[in-house]
Amino acid sequence: MSSRGLVRLPVSCSAAVDGVNGCLTYSTCRSRNYYYQYSHTTNLQISPVDQMPLPRKLKKSIQRNAYFLTQKRKLVPHCSSDLSTSCRGVPNYLSINVLQDQSNTKQGAIRKALVILNPNSGFRSSRDVFYQKVQSTLKLSGFKMEVIETAYAGHAKVLSSTVDLKKFPDGIICVGGDGIVNEVLNGLLSRDDFDVAIRFPIGIIPAGSDNSLVWTVLGIRDPVSAAIALAKGDFTPIDVFAVKWIQAGVTHFGLTASYYGFVADVLQLSEKFRVQLGPFRYVVAGLLKFLSLPQYRFEVDYLPSSLQGRSSESRPLAEKRHEQLSDDGKVRRGTQTNGRIKDDWVTRNGEFLGIFVCNHFCKPAQGLLSPVIAPKARHDDGSLDLILVHGSGRLRLFCFFVAYQLCWHLLLPYVEYVKIKEVKVRPVGSTHSGCGVDGELLDGERGAEWQCSLLPAQGRLLGQDPGAFN
Numbered sequence: 001m002s003s004r005g006l007v008r009l010p011v012s013c014s015a016a017v018d019g020v021n022g023c024l025t026y027s028t029c030r031s032r033n034y035y036y037q038y039s040h041t042t043n044l045q046i047s048p049v050d051q052m053p054l055p056r057k058l059k060k061s062i063q064r065n066a067y068f069l070t071q072k073r074k075l076v077p078h079c080s081s082d083l084s085t086s087c088r089g090v091p092n093y094l095s096i097n098v099l100q101d102q103s104n105t106k107q108g109a110i111r112k113a114l115v116i117l118n119p120n121s122g123f124r125s126s127r128d129v130f131y132q133k134v135q136s137t138l139k140l141s142g143f144k145m146e147v148i149e150t151a152y153a154g155h156a157k158v159l160s161s162t163v164d165l166k167k168f169p170d171g172i173i174c175v176g177g178d179g180i181v182n183e184v185l186n187g188l189l190s191r192d193d194f195d196v197a198i199r200f201p202i203g204i205i206p207a208g209s210d211n212s213l214v215w216t217v218l219g220i221r222d223p224v225s226a227a228i229a230l231a232k233g234d235f236t237p238i239d240v241f242a243v244k245w246i247q248a249g250v251t252h253f254g255l256t257a258s259y260y261g262f263v264a265d266v267l268q269l270s271e272k273f274r275v276q277l278g279p280f281r282y283v284v285a286g287l288l289k290f291l292s293l294p295q296y297r298f299e300v301d302y303l304p305s306s307l308q309g310r311s312s313e314s315r316p317l318a319e320k321r322h323e324q325l326s327d328d329g330k331v332r333r334g335t336q337t338n339g340r341i342k343d344d345w346v347t348r349n350g351e352f353l354g355i356f357v358c359n360h361f362c363k364p365a366q367g368l369l370s371p372v373i374a375p376k377a378r379h380d381d382g383s384l385d386l387i388l389v390h391g392s393g394r395l396r397l398f399c400f401f402v403a404y405q406l407c408w409h410l411l412l413p414y415v416e417y418v419k420i421k422e423v424k425v426r427p428v429g430s431t432h433s434g435c436g437v438d439g440e441l442l443d444g445e446r447g448a449e450w451q452c453s454l455l456p457a458q459g460r461l462l463g464q465d466p467g468a469f470n
């Protein structure tokens with residue numbers, strides 16, 4: 001029997017196959033069908049399907065699946081990374097075929113990664129997701145992993161800020177939601193070796209309530225596809241932004257979005273229902289907040305993208321970062337800010353239902369319609385997208401929400417959309433002074449002023465951006 005393209009499996013293959021489907025699974029290799037049989041004494045045996053003494057029905061089913069996969073690969077090149085996203089009903093264990101067929105999978109190479117698993121994410125199914133759905137796929141592709149489960153909120157940040165990165169050169173894999181990814185990012189960026197840490201690869205296995213980041217940037221929303229994307233070993237560069245509470249000098253980093261007004265309020269309220277409602281907490285909190293909608297007043301200053309001063313672009317990363325994080329809030333209006341003329345800034349004061357500062361187009365993984373909040377945003381375009389929803393009142397908010405579901409919200413006359421480099425947001429009066437960053441709430445005191453800007457270096461996500469093929 002020819003074993004071309006098939007027995008290039010790492011040493012761990014018997015365990016991997018065992019983990020995938022108990023003791024028996026089957027697969028295809030290129031245009032031929034093979035049958036894998038696992039037994040504790042002989043480990044892995046591989047034979048063409050035609051030659052195996054299988055029941056006729058099973059043989060036919062294998063051949064049907066093989067045909068389906070071959071056709072799909074012909075029709076959609078590079079489809080493999082989202083195979084189980086786009087082809088519902090394709091069993092989990094068929095993903096192994098895809099791994100074997102990836103020319104860029106690092107066959108045989110050992111890749112060392114730290115896995116940080118949040119057992120509290122989403123429906124609290126992270127353990128099942130990791131151990132039953134993805135661990136075997138990752139092992140098969142050569143990952144050697146150390147798994148640590150978080151024991152408390154903030155644990156992932158502590159881990160990523162103290163871990164010896166040289167011990168895990170192939171990255172940190174987060175199993176959970178956007179919150180745990182955000183913690184890992186903030187842990188990495190609090191390290192002394194910031195320049196190295198910002199480029200340290202972060203992998204995501206979605207098991208949280210929403211997982212907007214991996215869905216929007218990599219087009220993946222199920223754990224098996226995410227594992228395959230990690231196995232392929234590519235990277236996607238992504239802009240990183242910093243949200244600074246100016247008076248306190250506290251900075252928090254993000255990859256998805258920061259938001260103020262109604263959504264920040266909903267985020268705060270939703271935490272009260274986390275244990276009872278899991279991912280549905282956002283819907284309930286949203287409804288409750290809608291019914292008791294306050295007025296939100298803000299002063300907003302933003303620097304449009306096209307007016308970005310060029311003087312800072314040639315300076316080294318460490319110098320620029322220091323400048324960005326240590327201006328101690330001593331910026332005064334009508335003066336120079338970080339070498340840029342204040343006159344370039346645009347000011348908007350008044351009532352706003354919401355203010356969103358997006359790093360990518362922010363597609364929620366939940367919901368039927370998958371609307372996007374910032375359709376022109378890209379995760380690596382070196383700018384942020386600002387959406388200002390002017391005004392107040394339930395009717396206006398309801399119309400915005402409906403239009404958003406249909407992706408028409410940018411057509412509303414009270415919605416302003418602009419690409420920016422930096423924005424400052426000051427809540428006025430009794431307006432909620434907190435701000436949400438990637439699903440985490442930053443609480444500020446009354447009168448807190450927030451400054452949101454991009455860092456001068458990009459981070460790296462493990463996995464290939466599907467848009468990179470175009």
Ligand SMILES: Nc1ncnc2c1ncn2[C@@H]1O[C@H](COP(=O)(O)OP(=O)(O)OP(=O)(O)O)[C@@H](O)[C@H]1O
Pocket residue numbers: 118119120121122123150151152153154155175176177178179180181183207208209210211212438439440
């Ligand atoms: N062991 C733990 N016990 C309690 N909270 C934890 C624990 N580990 C992490 N957390 C906290 O849980 C929060 C949410 O985690 P995560 O983002 O993984 O899930 P999620 O909120 O369900 O998903 P999403 O952020 O996508 O909505 C994080 O902010 C983190 O601080």
